[in-house]
Amino acid sequence: MIRNSIDILQDFLINVRIADVVDVALISVFLYLILNWLRQSASRQSIIGIVSLFALYVMARFSEMYLTELLIEGLFAVILIGIVVVFQSDIRRLFERIGNWSIFWKNSHAPFDNRTTNIITEAVAKMAENKTGALLVLKGKENIDRHIHGGIPLEGKISIPLLHSIFNPKAPGHDGAVILEGERIIRFGAHLPLSTKLEKLSGGGTRHAAALGLAEQCDALVVVVSEERGSISIARDGTLQRLESVNQLKGILNEFWETRYETKESPLTSWWQSRDLRTAAASVILAVIFWFAFAYQSETVYRTFSVPIEYRNLQSSNLVLQDSIPLEARLTLSGSDQAFRLFDQSQLVVSFNLTNYSRGEELVITESNVNLPSDLSLYEVSPRSLKVRAQRLKEYTIPIEIPTRGTLPGRLSLISIKPERDSMNVFAVDSTRQVPRSLLTEPVDLSSIEASTELPRNLVIPENIRLPDTTSRQIGVAIKVKAKEN
Numbered sequence: 001m002i003r004n005s006i007d008i009l010q011d012f013l014i015n016v017r018i019a020d021v022v023d024v025a026l027i028s029v030f031l032y033l034i035l036n037w038l039r040q041s042a043s044r045q046s047i048i049g050i051v052s053l054f055a056l057y058v059m060a061r062f063s064e065m066y067l068t069e070l071l072i073e074g075l076f077a078v079i080l081i082g083i084v085v086v087f088q089s090d091i092r093r094l095f096e097r098i099g100n101w102s103i104f105w106k107n108s109h110a111p112f113d114n115r116t117t118n119i120i121t122e123a124v125a126k127m128a129e130n131k132t133g134a135l136l137v138l139k140g141k142e143n144i145d146r147h148i149h150g151g152i153p154l155e156g157k158i159s160i161p162l163l164h165s166i167f168n169p170k171a172p173g174h175d176g177a178v179i180l181e182g183e184r185i186i187r188f189g190a191h192l193p194l195s196t197k198l199e200k201l202s203g204g205g206t207r208h209a210a211a212l213g214l215a216e217q218c219d220a221l222v223v224v225v226s227e228e229r230g231s232i233s234i235a236r237d238g239t240l241q242r243l244e245s246v247n248q249l250k251g252i253l254n255e256f257w258e259t260r261y262e263t264k265e266s267p268l269t270s271w272w273q274s275r276d277l278r279t280a281a282a283s284v285i286l287a288v289i290f291w292f293a294f295a296y297q298s299e300t301v302y303r304t305f306s307v308p309i310e311y312r313n314l315q316s317s318n319l320v321l322q323d324s325i326p327l328e329a330r331l332t333l334s335g336s337d338q339a340f341r342l343f344d345q346s347q348l349v350v351s352f353n354l355t356n357y358s359r360g361e362e363l364v365i366t367e368s369n370v371n372l373p374s375d376l377s378l379y380e381v382s383p384r385s386l387k388v389r390a391q392r393l394k395e396y397t398i399p400i401e402i403p404t405r406g407t408l409p410g411r412l413s414l415i416s417i418k419p420e421r422d423s424m425n426v427f428a429v430d431s432t433r434q435v436p437r438s439l440l441t442e443p444v445d446l447s448s449i450e451a452s453t454e455l456p457r458n459l460v461i462p463e464n465i466r467l468p469d470t471t472s473r474q475i476g477v478a479i480k481v482k483a484k485e486n
């Protein structure tokens, strides 16, 4: 039993590559982001739905419930579009957070101290007592500009009289929300997005809907004082909570500052102590499970493919292949199932460079002739060696001839038709029977000639002839005529 486990462990260590470790690390980071986001996301119900669907898929895959697996795979595109539509704003938020790295780092630009908490709690307590409606937004790590409209910008240090004067019902700016960044009031009279989840408002009206609406879309903390009831509520992470006492508000504010802003501890220590560590551990464990479930494959799998054979550099080596050369070989490859899954068979090709080919030489298919990915190897080939009948071409110089068609108009007589050069060097198989005596151009139509002229004409190249790469297939033809004397 112990021996068996040691064997399995050994097998595992041999099979694991550095790329696999990086694979697991990347997936862990990805899962960490997703889990962190899920924890704060407003759409938990739908998330539970998706996770259940995924769990069902994994279960179906491992218990070989083909129909269920097929159905979920078939609906994958539809599910994906559904997810994007349902979580549009959440996904945008996630990418924004990744973009400004706010998932990992706390906000260091907005200092705070207990004074800020005391000012807020004292001012809020007073306003609750006097039944003065108020809406205070405490910015988190995320940018909230996109969600906030209107209002009046302000650069003021928070104070109790300032808050009271803003929310004074007789003051013109009391409608709307005050936006706080650390200890600074940066805007007042601001308009927040309204929540549509009326069931979460527990009797509150638009002020409470505005608080919840913002908390659904970002990580800000919103404090609401009800004008009607004199109650204090807070909205955060997509929930609205009515508070029992001002002391409770103090605790929540302190916790909010600690999680959102930098404290004296190093970020690593506070991250280590926060519940993010649990999320990180869960991400790594999940990534390892996924890796074992989907990627790890210790068994070797063999697959056979028909692969095209390509003969390169025939031109530069002046070779022609003769009929019945092999154009396809059957290759049996070995590797893990995972490697085959990521492998694009249509790219596979056996390729021979014939630059230094000598006549009669056998071409042997080895791994060096096949563009195999590094995680697959060549196990068997059929045929292993290829007999190619090729002939080297020889250079000949042959004259150029210009055929004509029709006759010149009656008033003209022909003096000469001359190509710009008399002959051309061509390549042909070394056999006099195959080399034409002259190289023809397209015919010149004499009936369309009005005067002496020069026309470009294409050469007509027979199949068994090859022009050197640098030679143009077009040449100029000079036609000289003169008017007939009456």
Ligand SMILES: Nc1ncnc2c1ncn2[C@@H]1O[C@H](COP(=O)(O)OP(=O)(O)OP(=O)(O)O)[C@@H](O)[C@H]1O
Residues within 6 Å of the ligand: 133, 134, 135, 174, 175, 176, 177, 190, 191, 192, 193, 194, 204, 205, 206, 207, 208, 209, 210, 225, 226, 227, 228, 229
């Ligand atoms: N979108 C919004 N953004 C910011 N403030 C808003 C928004 N909508 C309404 N308010 C504020 O809420 C006030 C109206 O509150 P309303 O009585 O309708 O809601 P409520 O939740 O019942 O509040 P209260 O308990 O204080 O009466 C407005 O005068 C305005 O100050």
